Amino acid sequence: MSTSWAEARKIAGTVAIPLPAARVPMGQARGMVLAESLSALVDLPPFATSAMDGWAVAGPAAWKVTGRVLAGQEPSRLDDGEAVEIATGARVPSGAEAVLRRERGFVDAHGWLHVAENSEAHDHAAPVAAPQRSYAAVANNATATRTPRGTELGLPIGTDIRPQGQESRRGETLLSAGTRVTPAVLGLAAAAGYDDLPVHERPRVALVVIGDELAGSGLPDGARIRDALGPMFTAWLEALGVEVTVSRVADDPRDLLAVIASSPADLVITTGGTARGPVDHVHRVLADLGARLVVDGVTVRPGHPMLLAQYGGSRQHRRFVAGLPGNPLAAVAGFVTVVRPLLRRLSGLPDTSHFLSLGDAVGTHPTDTRLVPVSVTDASVLPLRFTGPAMLRGLALADGLAVVPPGGGVVALGAGQRVEVLTV
Ligand SMILES: Nc1nc2c(c(=O)[nH]1)N[C@H]1C(S)=C(S)[C@@H](COP(=O)(O)OP(=O)(O)OC[C@H]3O[C@@H](n4cnc5c(N)ncnc54)[C@H](O)[C@@H]3O)O[C@H]1N2
Numbered sequence: 001m002s003t004s005w006a007e008a009r010k011i012a013g014t015v016a017i018p019l020p021a022a023r024v025p026m027g028q029a030r031g032m033v034l035a036e037s038l039s040a041l042v043d044l045p046p047f048a049t050s051a052m053d054g055w056a057v058a059g060p061a062a063w064k065v066t067g068r069v070l071a072g073q074e075p076s077r078l079d080d081g082e083a084v085e086i087a088t089g090a091r092v093p094s095g096a097e098a099v100l101r102r103e104r105g106f107v108d109a110h111g112w113l114h115v116a117e118n119s120e121a122h123d124h125a126a127p128v129a130a131p132q133r134s135y136a137a138v139a140n141n142a143t144a145t146r147t148p149r150g151t152e153l154g155l156p157i158g159t160d161i162r163p164q165g166q167e168s169r170r171g172e173t174l175l176s177a178g179t180r181v182t183p184a185v186l187g188l189a190a191a192a193g194y195d196d197l198p199v200h201e202r203p204r205v206a207l208v209v210i211g212d213e214l215a216g217s218g219l220p221d222g223a224r225i226r227d228a229l230g231p232m233f234t235a236w237l238e239a240l241g242v243e244v245t246v247s248r249v250a251d252d253p254r255d256l257l258a259v260i261a262s263s264p265a266d267l268v269i270t271t272g273g274t275a276r277g278p279v280d281h282v283h284r285v286l287a288d289l290g291a292r293l294v295v296d297g298v299t300v301r302p303g304h305p306m307l308l309a310q311y312g313g314s315r316q317h318r319r320f321v322a323g324l325p326g327n328p329l330a331a332v333a334g335f336v337t338v339v340r341p342l343l344r345r346l347s348g349l350p351d352t353s354h355f356l357s358l359g360d361a362v363g364t365h366p367t368d369t370r371l372v373p374v375s376v377t378d379a380s381v382l383p384l385r386f387t388g389p390a391m392l393r394g395l396a397l398a399d400g401l402a403v404v405p406p407g408g409g410v411v412a413l414g415a416g417q418r419v420e421v422l423t424v
């Protein structure tokens with residue numbers, strides 16, 4: 001019994017529960033998903049730092065230059081009338097009230113630092129963006145805001161100092177559970193003091209490419225063609241952050257049964273063999289496995305023979321088989337409809353959807369949803385050529401698949417209509 005496209009996607013996104021959480025070293029966490037919210041383990045920055053190369057100064061000008069602080073060094077206290085040369089990112093000495101940028105000051109022959117005339121300091125010397133506390137309170141541990149004695153020199157207190165905790169206070173939530181660990185997330189987590197991250201286990205996927213006619217390399221010859229789905233889905237699955245193994249099996253139900261039954265994967269994806277041809281064994285093998293079909297055919301073009309089954313174990317140890325049709329674009333339709341929502345759920349990622357306006361009319365199917373390869377330009381969506389079920393040429397140029405709901409009596413969606421666009 002066929003399921004509607006929207007229902008099939010919903011089933012795939014809710015049939016599983018997220019995989020258990022574990023703490024994983026940062027170097028292995030990329031692409032995984034946070035199982036808990038991430039809070040800062042320290043203030044960010046952890047101490048007041050200089051935003052510029054120049055001099056940290058205390059009190060009104062001129063200042064006697066007493067030394068130098070580089071990034072990574074612990075400075076000693078500055079008294080009024082003193083300055084130290086300071087590097088960007090270096091810890092600001094306690095007692096310092098502002099940083100004078102190198103291009104705005106000069107040191108005279110006697111070692112006194114002055115604000116350079118015509119330095120335009122007044123024009124540019126804005127206090128740090130949106131300071132949460134006065135610099136005086138942060139750097140000097142004082143509670144009251146002090147008179148900005150430097151103002152007449154165009155150097156208000158706090159100038160070019162990044163106060164402690166400006167970006168985040170210790171304990172503040174930086175990212176919520178369900179966030180994918182991207183390179184930027186790794187950078188932020190490292191800055192915030194993490195060595196490992198609480199993430200959901202990475203789903204394990206076994207990709208099983210079925211078909212006697214498929215060759216793994218070289219030119220197609222005789223009646224054999226190249227396997228297009230193995231390379232495509234391996235790369236795609238890796239990009240989704242899952243662990244993938246690939247095998248190719250012949251059109252033999254015993255081989256297929258053995259591969260699925262012995263796989264430790266959370267999800268086995270088969271390609272081909274879903275239809276009713278003489279060697280289409282997927283249904284029979286699933287029956288032999290005692291699997292329960294939760295999706296068995298979807299009213300979608302292409303991809304209607306796709307299926308999703310679950311078998312074995314408790315809810316915690318449930319395994320899944322997604323049967324994708326063999327026609328390559330139909331297989332992709334199955335991938336975005338049942339595989340990706342299921343893997344997002346297992347990984348702990350929430351489902352998302354993006355809607356864009358059609359730049360051109362797209363024909364509807366009276367009863368089935370259409371998934372149409374489209375390019376996206378200036379946030380509008382244009383259908384592409386070479387998008388038959390057995391073709392990948394259009395898809396390779398596509399930015400997404402537009403979801404065109406069943407038309408009923410309406411033969412086309414007009415330009416300007418909003419459609420969901422699935423990324424590919
Ligand atoms: N009598 C019917 N015949 C078919 C129906 C139907 O409803 N009744 N549905 C058609 C549709 S729609 C599709 S899609 C396909 C689905 O077929 P299968 O899932 O059984 O896949 P196969 O028969 O194994 O292969 C179909 C087609 O795809 C090529 N293929 C398979 N795997 C790959 C691969 N890894 N790389 C490249 N190409 C692949 C295969 O050579 C066939 O040409 O069934 C229709 N028939």
Ligand code: MOO
Binds near residue numbers: 303304325327
């Ligand atoms: O799933 Mo088939 O034509 O709809 O490719």
